[in-house]
Amino acid sequence: MRQQRQLTDFTGIVMYSKPYRDRDLLVKYLTKEFGKKMFLIRGAKRPKFKMKAAILPFAYGVFSGSVVSDGLSYLNSTKDIKHFKNISADIVKNAYATYIFSLIDLAYQDGNVIPVVYNQVQLGLELIDKGIDAxxxxxxxxxxxxxxxxxxxxxxxxxxxxxxxxxxxxxxxxxxxxxxxxxxxxxxxxxxxxxxxxxxxxxxxxxxxxxxxxxxxxxxxxxxxxxxxxxxxxxxxxxxxxxxxxxxxxxxxxx
Ligand SMILES: [Zn+2]
Structure with a gap:
């Protein structure tokens, strides 16, 4: 099947990131429109990298990029990015949020469009951030x-x-x-x-x-x-x- 690539805005949350080559990172986003997608973030480890806010753990909001049907997508810019401040600051809350994402990573295939799951995760993280028992x-x-x-x-x-x-x-x-x-x-x-x-x-x-x-x-x-x-x-x-x-x-x- 031919690889499809489209320039688009999408709503997403950072699931996790992992090192890739010298200066780059692979960041997996759970997106509302395309399901889970792995993005290659070039230069993410440079000190002057401009989109730092977009790759922090559990950053969410509206992103813009080149999304492929299969393989690595690219992030071009960000529109409106927010963070769960309490989850970021608390090791226990953070550990539970990480665990929820690892379950979702195992339960669904990349590219499987799951907007309902996206909404649940967004809500779940909001509740944890608000102090409801993680x-x-x-x-x-x-x-x-x-x-x-x-x-x-x-x-x-x-x-x-x-x-x-x-x-x-x-x-x-x-x-x-x-x-x-x-x-x-x-x-x-x-x-x-x-x-x-x-x-x-x-x-x-x-x-x-x-x-x-x-x-x-x-x-x-x-x-x-x-x-x-x-x-x-x-x-x-x-x-x-x-x-x-x-x-x-x-x-x-x-x-
Ligand atoms: Zn019975």
């Missing part, structure tokens, strides 16, 4: 991205009988919830408490635009963490490197 925001992404990883657990009702009025548990084997009268079907069900189940179901359908504040107690947060780790380990099978850093932070923060 771990909870990441959990919401983890739960909602499961479908993109080909795992789409049924969080609505019992997988077997579709009842919703009995206590639930989660079954990896059945790919979703089992009501109490069907717990016997899976001896390896996760034996989750009602509160953990409540939040996992909530996270699966919550709309980020509706969140003003969300507080979850530490023991429940740990349960949610363990459950999602288990689902990702067993059913998704990929764990981004940035997750290891979060786990280390978590170990440091245990009071």
């Amino acid at each position: 771990e909870i925001i990441s959990n919401i992404f983890e739960v909602q991205l499961l479908a993109a990883f080909g795992v789409a657990p049924n969080w609505r009702d019992c997988v077997v009988c579709h009842r919703t009025d009995l206590p639930f548990d989660y079954s990896e084997e059945y790919g979703g919830l089992l009501c109490q009268s069907h717990w016997h079907l899976d001896p390896y069900r996760l034996r989750l408490d009602a509160r953990t189940i409540y939040y996992l179901r909530l996270f699966s359908e919550i709309n980020l635009t509706k969140i003003n504040d969300i507080k979850v107690q530490k023991p429940t947060k740990q349960k949610i963490r363990q459950t999602l780790d288990q689902i990702y380990e067993h059913s998704v099978g990929v764990i981004p490197k940035s997750k290891r850093f979060l786990d280390q932070l978590d170990d440091l923060q245990i009071e």
Whole structure:
């Protein structure tokens, strides 16, 4: 197929950057119009590089460049670039934002147009920047991205009988919830408490635009963490490197 290149404005967010040759950088943007795109930023490591603001971690706004259907795109100029100041200044917030982007990088192919995901990420980062619990925001992404990883657990009702009025548990084997009268079907069900189940179901359908504040107690947060780790380990099978850093932070923060 012929390579298509177009000069265009686009709305995007910096996902991450990595060194490339002496003075250049590769910067991956999540764009609203073209999905994830890798840009070659020539001279980005020079001290006098003019578009520094456009390549800082999680910089977002309107950019202008030459976008290709396949391969490396180029950035020409920027229009209106903003930064998440609190995320930039806080190592923990930063680590969660990095993790959300690594999940998205794994879940979707470059060039796959995903404007809904773009909007979710923009909102998610705004919430983290505003001081909403970054771990909870990441959990919401983890739960909602499961479908993109080909795992789409049924969080609505019992997988077997579709009842919703009995206590639930989660079954990896059945790919979703089992009501109490069907717990016997899976001896390896996760034996989750009602509160953990409540939040996992909530996270699966919550709309980020509706969140003003969300507080979850530490023991429940740990349960949610363990459950999602288990689902990702067993059913998704990929764990981004940035997750290891979060786990280390978590170990440091245990009071
Ligand atoms: Zn049932």
